[in-house]
Amino acid sequence: MYRSVGLMAWKAVRALAMSMTVVSGVSGCAAVQPASRTAGAALGLDAYYTQSVGWAPCEEGKTGEWFAETLAGVECGQVRAPLDYRNVQPDGSSGAQTVLLAVARRPAAEEKTGTLLAISGGPGQTGLDLIEAAYPPEVLAHFDIVAYDPRGVGRSTPLIQCAGGLDPDLDLNADDTEALEAAERTEVAACVTDTGLDVLRHTGSDEATNDVDLLRAVLGEERINLLAYSYGTQIAAMCALRFPANYRAAILDGVVDIAERxxxxxxxxxxxxxxxxxxxxxxxxxxxxxxxxxxxxxxxxxxxxxxxxxxxxxxxxxxxxxxxxxxxxxxxxxxxxxxxxxxxxxxxxxxxxxxxxxxxxxxxxxxxxDFQDSEGTNALTAITCTDTAGPDHRSHSQTARRRS
Structure with a gap:
């Protein structure tokens, strides 16, 4: 799907090419000193932060199915991330589960001055298609454009799956509360069975925020520029709070208030x-x-x-x-x-x-x-549940807000 940048976001994206000190949407980063590539990485994460990506033309190999048509010069690859950022051994050699993030890169047409990372909405929307958005010529000339499918979504693995979940014919506007709650319990049970509880526990905004900073480091950037849509603005804002020295500018389109109920x-x-x-x-x-x-x-x-x-x-x-x-x-x-x-x-x-x-x-x-397919609906449900679940003995994920 080709997606245009909103008018205000378009102006902010264009401003990226005009000034190396601009900040739009989130303020306060211009005065921060540059960070190292691994700044913010917890002990044991160095192996992830310093990994190399086997970039290849998107139309080749197993990435040949990622796009119906591929823009000339676009490269694809996979970035390995820990399933649980808090469960990595100090030497980085634990047998902890990992995820693979599907990533696409559109190199700058002329002299590169930075990287712009696009973050999709949802939660649960794929993000690879954002590589094809209508970016201003000035940005395409001087910035690498990078897009990715968030963990659990699209071409990233493991994929959130909930076969036999929510009945597609269920009337979500009905007044039968008991029937709706029973249907939702059935859907959640299907997600647990098909995806696995360990995976579901680590598909929320907490891990997604760490994934953004990991991508920054893997892309070789001390500071990265963020372009986020809707729910993705929550991830960008959390990233700015968690890694304040690691981003340069954040452009937020359809902002989520992370303090809102x-x-x-x-x-x-x-x-x-x-x-x-x-x-x-x-x-x-x-x-x-x-x-x-x-x-x-x-x-x-x-x-x-x-x-x-x-x-x-x-x-x-x-x-x-x-x-x-x-x-x-x-x-x-x-x-x-x-x-x-x-x-x-x-x-x-x-x-x-x-x-x-x-x-x-x-x-x-x-x-x-039917535009949002069943996989996207599954991911929306799973990520929302992970973000809003009560912090009891069954859940250790950070409570967050959100969605659109």
Whole structure:
């Protein structure tokens, strides 16, 4: 998937190429003295921090399946990290489990001045595709762009798997609390069975933060630049707090407040989607119609929400057929909306999908609703549980917040 950088983030990313002292999103690092490559590494981690990466063209060998198409010059490799950063022997030679992070690098086109590491959202979203984002020419000229799949996700191993987990037909908006809780217990049990409890315990934001600093060192940088989206901003912020001397600039797009309570975060997120829907409605009846398209939300932005709600009621009363798939219901339309409202570049396809739905074809809505595959859903559930689990005898992970 090709993804554009948000407007404010685009300006901040461009500023990277204009000044070696700029800091956007997180402040305070410009006055910090440069760190060594292994600064912040605990005793016994040197072997991980100083490892070499066998970079090779992404289209070759086992990485040839990582991308449908590969941009010219992009290299792929794997970085080894400890499963549990707290369980490494002083000599670094313990038999502790490890993970392999799938990493892609787009070398600077001209003289290199730094590295920009992209951190994906979710939690549970793959990150390799961020190597293909529309970065400003100045950044592509002077910075290596690096993207990676977080631990447990995508091409990284071991992969979070929960076969036979949450029922895809379960109505998550239903009022049957007992049924929803039972379904979630079944899903968690499936994750434990298929992934392993030891792995699940170490897939949260705590380890993901250490992974970022490990990547910095392996990439040969004393300080690295971070570009983070949504949940990824939580990882970037935690990295800035944990390793303040090891990053130069952090650009945060869709910032997560790491001090915010989960319920407050969820409320704020839903308000954000509501505000975006209002913007999309204005776009639909304005620019979208002027370009000759038919707006599925009517001609008056004030009436757009009622038209949308009626569309949901109609879909529940009479699910809309899909070519080669299950009919679309109201929950599918909402899932498609979470995808379609997220990026301005997705607004036109989203509106076209709603219009097709009104004409009796739910195929495009189904495609948007199913955008996040089951593996991504599994990872979101597992990482969220790891972050928010109570710190009792069964869990030693750092409590964190988050998600989007």
């Amino acid at each position: 989960p319920n407050d975060m969820r409320l704020g997120q839903e308000r954000g989607y509501q505000a975006t829907f209002t913007r999309v409605a204005s776009f639909c009846v304005g620019e979208y119609r002027r370009d000759g398209a038919e707006c599925p939300l009517g001609t008056d932005p004030a009436a757009a929400e009622e038209i949308f709600q009626q569309l949901l009621r109609d879909a529940d009363a009479r699910p809309v057929p899909v070519r080669g798939g299950s009919p679309v219901k109201a929950t599918d339309v909402l899932d498609a909306s979470y995808t379609g409202l997220l990026w301005p570049s997705a607004w036109k396809p989203y509106l076209a999908a709603l219009q097709a739905l009104r004409h009796g074809d739910g195929t495009a809505v189904r495609r948007l609703a």
